[in-house]
Amino acid sequence: MKKYFIVIAMLALLSCKKEDEKTVYKPSFATVEVDTLLQDKISIRALLTDGDKAWYAGSEGKYGYVSLSGGKSLNGVVAKDSVLPEFRSIAQNKSDIFILNAGTPAMLYKISKDGRAVRKVYTESGEKVFYDSMQFYNDTDGIAMGDPTDGCLSVIVTEDGGGNWHKVSCDVLPETTEGEAAFAASNTNLVVKGNNTWMVSGGKKSRVFYSADKGKSWKVYNTPIVQGSEMTGIFSADFYDDKIGFAVGGDYETPDKNFGNKILTVNGGKDWQLVGDGTGFGYASCVQFVPQSNGNELITCGSSGVFYSFDRGNTWKKIHDDKTLHTLRFTDNKTVIAAGQGKIIRLNLE
Numbered sequence: 001m002k003k004y005f006i007v008i009a010m011l012a013l014l015s016c017k018k019e020d021e022k023t024v025y026k027p028s029f030a031t032v033e034v035d036t037l038l039q040d041k042i043s044i045r046a047l048l049t050d051g052d053k054a055w056y057a058g059s060e061g062k063y064g065y066v067s068l069s070g071g072k073s074l075n076g077v078v079a080k081d082s083v084l085p086e087f088r089s090i091a092q093n094k095s096d097i098f099i100l101n102a103g104t105p106a107m108l109y110k111i112s113k114d115g116r117a118v119r120k121v122y123t124e125s126g127e128k129v130f131y132d133s134m135q136f137y138n139d140t141d142g143i144a145m146g147d148p149t150d151g152c153l154s155v156i157v158t159e160d161g162g163g164n165w166h167k168v169s170c171d172v173l174p175e176t177t178e179g180e181a182a183f184a185a186s187n188t189n190l191v192v193k194g195n196n197t198w199m200v201s202g203g204k205k206s207r208v209f210y211s212a213d214k215g216k217s218w219k220v221y222n223t224p225i226v227q228g229s230e231m232t233g234i235f236s237a238d239f240y241d242d243k244i245g246f247a248v249g250g251d252y253e254t255p256d257k258n259f260g261n262k263i264l265t266v267n268g269g270k271d272w273q274l275v276g277d278g279t280g281f282g283y284a285s286c287v288q289f290v291p292q293s294n295g296n297e298l299i300t301c302g303s304s305g306v307f308y309s310f311d312r313g314n315t316w317k318k319i320h321d322d323k324t325l326h327t328l329r330f331t332d333n334k335t336v337i338a339a340g341q342g343k344i345i346r347l348n349l350e
Contacts, residue, residue, distance in 0.1 A: 025312075026310060027297075027308070028290065028333070029334065030350065031349075031350045032320060032347050032348065033348040034345055034346070034348075035346050036345050036346075037054065037068070037343075038066050038339075038343060038344040040062070040075075040343075041060070042058040042060060043326070043340070044343075044344065045088050045285075045326045046087050046088055046099065047328070047329055047337065047338075047344070048090050048092055048187075049331045050092055050113070052067060052068045052069040052071065053065040053066070053067060054337045055090060055092070055097050056090070057088075057089075058087055059084075060084045060086075061078045061079050061084035061085050061086075062075070062076070062077055062087075063078065063090075063099050063111070066344055074115045076111075076115065078099075078109060086102055087099045087102075088100070088101065088102040088184035088187065089132065089133050089134035090134065090187055091136050091142060092113075092136060093138070093139040093140070093142070093162060094139045095161070096110050096112055097110075097111045097112075097113060098110055098111070098121075098134060098136075098162055100131050104124075104125050104126055104127065104130070105125040105129065106122070106123060106130075106146070107122070107123050108156075109121065110162050121163060121165060122156060122165040124156075124167070128149040129146070129147075129149060129154070130184070131145070131146035131154065131184070132147065132187075132189045132190070133145055133146075133182070133187050133188065133190035133199075135190050136192075137192050137195065140160065141159055142158045142162055143157050143190065143192070143197065144156050144157075144165075145182065145189060145190050151176065152174065152175055152176055153173060153182065153201065153209065155168040155173060155215060156168065168215065172216070174209060174220040176201065176205070177204060177205045178204060179203050179205065180204055180205040180206075180207070181201065181202065181203045182201050183234075183249070185236060185285040185286065185326065186235070186286035186327035188236040188286055188288075189201075189237070191245070193239050193241065195212060195213055195214050196210070196212055197210070198237060198239060198269055200233075200234040200236075200237045201233065201234065202249060203229075203230055203231075203232065204227065204228060204229070204230070206223055206225050206233030206234050206249070207220050207221060208221045208223060208265075208269045208272070221271070223247070224273065225260060225262075225263050226249075226250055226251055226259075229251075231253050232252070233249050234247045234248070234263075235248065235249035235285050236285060238298075239269075239289075240289040240293075240294075240295035243265075243268050244266055244289075244295035246263070246287055246312070248261060248281075248284040248286075248287040248300055249261055249284065250283040251282075254283075255283035255302075255303040255304070258277075258279065258280055258282045258304075259277040259278045260277065261281075261282065261284065262274065262277075262313050275313040275314050276314055279315060279316050280309070280318075281300060281318075284303075284304070284307075285302045285327065286300060286301050286328050288300075290333055291330050292333045293333065295312065296310060296311060297309065297310050299319075299328060300316075301325040301326065301327070301328050301340070302323075302326075303323050305321050306318065306325065306338070306347070307319065319347075320347060322340070324340045324341035324342070324343075325339065326339065326341070327339055327340070334349045335348055
């Protein structure tokens, strides 16, 4: 296990109207300990935690879980006519794990949490089919989103616990613009909180699609993040609650560019502002709020390493040098599970 000592400057930022009322943002940890949970020939962008397990799905049709408490692990492979799908999306309800590949044909599998039953529950073919992210609202209702195939973002839903899925008509969804799509970077193009749903796009146009009723109706909001070319825009978003949200991305082809790549909302995604311009990381593939941080603390990963902010993205500090991590999730406010090229690691924040 490696330990990193982090020196994080303290800030006091004026957040209220009165001069004598200040919000003091403080870091909640000083050191980071890192240990490796999995090493394999795999690229992982789909990750979730479930009790003492971290479930994953990735390249070459591989999926499984690692124990967070030293117990047994599970390793599985899904193959379709000798083709090994690249899984980029993962979600769960009480009884099952769901994994969905990027590319065509799209194949969505339902896996019992004991690992014994694997069943394909949805498939879709077409030149433009490419799913990016999947989530469940509860044990019954789930949603997945992907690139446009017919003038709107592709959305599929289930209302029976994942046994059956159907595609939502473009009559219900906002139109996308030419060159607007999404990125399957870390299974975080899609965020759900209660009945609220946010989907983020990138490319020629980078916007936020919002539904207050589990996808029955939608509104769309513009963002100031860098956009306009194929590999620019929002790659990842997270919401702390129904008001405070954060999104990251940038320019995948210019990964060191650290401006125009971080945006914050405090009104549920209606309005966004650039923050932390010229500081911290460049391109990032995943962002997550630290639990129990009042929406102040964030951690990101991407081609610049792992970065931490304790002031809603205004300042950033690198806390781990690994530039090959694609996605991360918290098990609690002191433990991060991160995955990427060939590995799953754990970061203990102390």
